[in-house]
């Protein structure tokens with residue numbers, strides 16, 4: 344339920360390179376468009392696509408706008424964006440205002456021609472980096488940390504460039520100046536560089552674009568047959584663009600994508616050999632359940648959270664249910680673990696959308712009832728446990744419990760498939776202020792009473808980590824590690840804000 348209560352993902356990035364002969368027959372702009380549609384849950388404020396024919400000094404074709412992806416790109420615009428490679432971005436702002444100047448990808452001129460940059464994440468040392476750039480006489484125009492990265496890329500690396508452009512050197516410089524948090528796609532000439540920060544805080548993965556024959560089902564597809572490569576924040580969009588999951592970009596890795604294929608060109612070390620710090624909330628809430636991180640499907644991890652919650656906080660009830668729908672996998676697993684039937688108690692109206700205008704007090708007070716219709720037969724006279732993935736401000740939970748009580752629920756118990764959120768995030772997730780977080784406002788033993796529930800229990804931090812990490816194979820990550828800073832206050836690096 345985090346979306347209605349204040350947790351918001353920062354962005355989604357996507358890139359595509361056609362293989363084979365150029366100019367390509369592959370519809371690169373449409374592929375990026377569909378990729379961004381698949382990443383829409385990561386940002387709904389603005390989006391942009393930049394493409395190129397990939398020749399030296401190619402003119403970049405750019406289309407950006409405010410709003411949802413399908414409201415910005417129409418058929419004629421996508422036709423005008425024809426190219427051999429391109430990158431895209433969908434944004435939710437954490438730093439910088441929500442206006443057109445901040446819409447990514449950013450395109451700037453460098454000593455070696457144009458570059459386009461798309462960024463997901465937030466730099467924990469943005470303040471000092473900004474001062475440093477301003478001292479060097481660099482003018483900034485957007486107020487975003489993504490612009491800081493873009494400007495850093497325009498700087499010649501300290502080792503110089505005696506043999507022409509050294510993009511790996513330039514990227515290495517960024518990675519030494521700032522270690523968290525970024526997943527980047529950078530386009531220059533005929534290449535895209537996929538870059539993940541040394542802590543792997545935001546996800547990034549690679550996919551292989553299969554030839555059309557793979558979908559027609561006419562012939563066996565040779566494993567080497569491919570139309571191109573894609574890079575994406577999440578793999579959930581691969582099916583819709585006709586791509587097969589290839590692998591994750593590793594924490595600290597720089598991967599070069601070109602018509603020749605994908606090549607790992609650098610892996611940046613982590614300071615003091617500290618473990619990775621992938622955002623654990625990507626598993627809990629942000630990512631789509633059909634995405635794959637660290638060799639495991641997000642859906643499966645959410646189920647494990649539900650199972651773990653059942654072990655830590657069982658309750659004797661008639662029915663296990665959820666607020667649709669991000670906590671459904673956890674609720675199903677909770678029910679199975681305890682041998683209690685799972686049933687739906689709410690029908691979600693998918694067409695409510697955001698309510699920008701609240702015309703009068705009566706409609707305002709309807710609150711969650713506009714969004715959720717109670718399924719009375721599953722509620723009346725029942726002892727219910729409601730599973731949710733997280734509670735942020737807690738404003739939606741009060742009317743939800745009220746709705747269940749009004750429909751005749753005998754008991755309402757709450758179980759949350761993640762620990763209490765108590766601290767802000769400085770790495771790309773918009774969390775309300777410490778004072779607004781319900782876990783800081785009401786003491787734990789008073790929370791059930793506050794929501795008018797019969798009981799309330801959260802998953803423990805150890806339980807969440809165990810649920811996430813037990814499915815990661817050792818050979819896929821030399822060391823496993825996840826950021827849990829908003830739960831514990833222990834940040835992976837010193838915060839410089």
Ligand code: SF4
Pocket residue numbers: 544621622623624625767768769770771772826827828829830
């Ligand atoms: S502080 Fe929380 S939301 Fe932010 S990166 Fe860490 S786990 Fe994710």
